[in-house]
Every structure is written in structure tokens, then in C-alpha cells.
Amino acid sequence: MSNNQGSKPIELKISTVVAVSAILRTTELAAIDAALKQATGGAPDYFDHDLVVVDVSGCGQDIGSIDWPALTALFRTYQLNLVAVRGAPSDLQSQIVAHGLSIDTLAQQRQETRESEPAAIHAAPAPAAAPPAPTAPVIERVVERVEVPTAMPAMIVDAPVRAGQRIYARGSDLIVNAIVNNGAELIADGSIHVYAPLRGRALAGASGNSDARIFTLSMEAELVSIAGVYRTFDGGLPKDLAKQPAQVRLEGDRIDILSIRA
Structure with a gap:
């Protein structure tokens, strides 16, 4: 007889899912x-079996030619697990589900909500037509989450963050008072403060806050990101910033790293 008669066989909780968003603008594998x-610099371990949500809304009329098993296998060679699709037309959704993938209905609901909002009485002039989108797909790491309406206290971590460990400060800043080792990952909806060497990955403004920043007493990061815009350091950091106090901020669509001087 089971010793867990009083316990629930399954417990369901709301969970924040960290995923890679792959925005396809071509169907050519x-x-x-x-x-x-x-994007990965040819590094086989650039991703660590991350989940992937593919946005196919930019594929145009070629969307019906996507080979889903082949696309899934391709992502798997980069240690990426394709789990969901967004932006697919309704007539293709049953085909996508038949291949074991999910439809990102939350993104579709957000789009429908925006389209149903009444137009402003004094509408601004229509912007000039944008140039044609490039054909190369865009790969970016994002956090799929529900909006947090109120601010939360900062999450404070006093222990070293080990390789393979991932810490997410939902709706708040993240403060780490110990070393962040290579292969570790910090994620925060707000800013990230590391009062020690930062040697892993740091992703601030994960829910889209472009004003978030990253601070560290010793800049040695593998990757930094603000609001989904990221920068890697395959060629190493500039000599005047390496292992020095620094801050990371977003300027337009560019990641800037600035020295912090006493």
C-alpha cells in the first residue's frame, strides 16, 4: 500500500517559463x-536544451511549406527544444498540433485585444512604410510570462550561483552577493546587481523593461541582455572593462557597457 495516501497525486501551479523566441522570416531550412x-558562433553548447517558441507570422505565403519535423530536428541540433508556434493561420493549426507542437494562444489573444481597442480620436499620422524585412530569422531569448501589476521587493541571493543554475526574479530586481559562475544564468524583470564577479549570463528587463540595467563589481559575463536585446563576448571583453566594475544598459537597439568608477 502506498505511504502517500494523504498526498495529492499531482499538484498544479502557475510557473514562469523561460524560452527562446525564434522569429522566422523564411521557411528555408x-x-x-x-x-x-x-548566432551561436558555432558553439555546440551555446543553448542548454532551452525551450523554443517559433513565430511564423513573417513567413508570408510560404508558411504552408514549413517542414515541421525537419525544423524541430534542426533546432534540436542546437540543443533547442521546439514546443510551440505563434502567428500560424487557423487552417494550419491542426497540422501543427498533429506534429506534437502547441499553439501559443496567449500571444494571439494579446494581438486580438490590441486590434479590438478603439482608435484614438486624434490619431497620429500614419508612419512611413517600413522597408522589407530581412530574410534571416531572428533568435532572441525571452521570458514568457503574465504581466505583474505591482512592484515586488528585490530578490536577494547570498550564495554563489553554480554552473547550470538558473535564477529568475519575477517582477523585481535581482541582487546577488556572491560569484556567478560560468554556465549560470540570472534573469530578472527589473535590474540585476551582482556584488561579485559576473561570469555567467545575465538577462535583465526580461518582461520588456528597456530601462533595466545590469551592474557588477567584476565584468566577466558570457552574455548580457536587456529587454531581449543581447550581446555575447566570444572575442572577449574590452581590456578597460574586463574584470572591472561596470554597468550594462540599452541605448535604442544597442547594448552599451560602461565602466563604473569610484
Whole structure:
């Protein structure tokens, strides 16, 4: 007889899912492979079996030619697990589900909500037409989450963050008072403060806050990101910033790293 008669066989909780968002602008697998290879620098362990949500809304009329098993296999070679699709037309959704993938209905609901909002009485002039989108897919790491309406206290971590460990400060800043080792990952909806060497990955403004920043007493990061815009350091950090106090901020669509001087 089981010793867990009084316990629930399953417990369901709301969980924040950290995923990679792959925005496809082509259905050509060779082009997607080349873009992934360029984004990862050819490093086989650039991703760590992360989940992937593919946005196919930019594929145009070619969307019906996507080979879902082949696309899933391609992502798997980069240690990426394709789990969901967003932006797919309704007539293709049953086909996508048949291949074991989910439909990101939350993103669709957000889009429908925006489209149903009444237009402003004094509408601004229509912007000039944007130039054609490039054909290469965009790969970016994001956090899929529900909006947090109120601010929360900062999350404070006093222990070293080990390789393979991932810490997420939902709706708040993240403060780490110990070393962040290579292969570790910090994620915060607000800013990230590391009062020790930062040697892993740090992703601030994960829910889209472009004003978030990253601070560290010793800049040695593998990757930094603000609001989904990221920068890696395959060629190493500039000599005047390496292992020095620094801050990371977003200027437009560019990641800037600035020295912090006493």
C-alpha cells in the first residue's frame, strides 16, 4: 500500500517559463541553419536544451511549406527544444498540433485585444512604410510570462550561483552577493546587481523593461541582455572593462557597457 495516501497525486501551479523566441522570416531550412550557426558562433553548447517558441507570422505565403519535423530536428541540433508556434493561420493549426507542437494562444489573444481597442480620436499620422524585412530569422531569448501589476521587493541571493543554475526574479530586481559562475544564468524583470564577479549570463528587463540595467563589481559575463536585446563576448571583453566594475544598459537597439568608477 502506498505511504502517500494523504498526498495529492499531482499538484498544479502557475510557473514562469523561460524560452527562446525564434522569429522566422523564411521557411528555408538552410538559411535558418546558417543564421543559427552565426548566432551561436558555432558553439555546440551555446543553448542548454532551452525551450523554443517559433513565430511564423513573417513567413508570408510560404508558411504552408514549413517542414515541421525537419525544423524541430534542426533546432534540436542546437540543443533547442521546439514546443510551440505563434502567428500560424487557423487552417494550419491542426497540422501543427498533429506534429506534437502547441499553439501559443496567449500571444494571439494579446494581438486580438490590441486590434479590438478603439482608435484614438486624434490619431497620429500614419508612419512611413517600413522597408522589407530581412530574410534571416531572428533568435532572441525571452521570458514568457503574465504581466505583474505591482512592484515586488528585490530578490536577494547570498550564495554563489553554480554552473547550470538558473535564477529568475519575477517582477523585481535581482541582487546577488556572491560569484556567478560560468554556465549560470540570472534573469530578472527589473535590474540585476551582482556584488561579485559576473561570469555567467545575465538577462535583465526580461518582461520588456528597456530601462533595466545590469551592474557588477567584476565584468566577466558570457552574455548580457536587456529587454531581449543581447550581446555575447566570444572575442572577449574590452581590456578597460574586463574584470572591472561596470554597468550594462540599452541605448535604442544597442547594448552599451560602461565602466563604473569610484
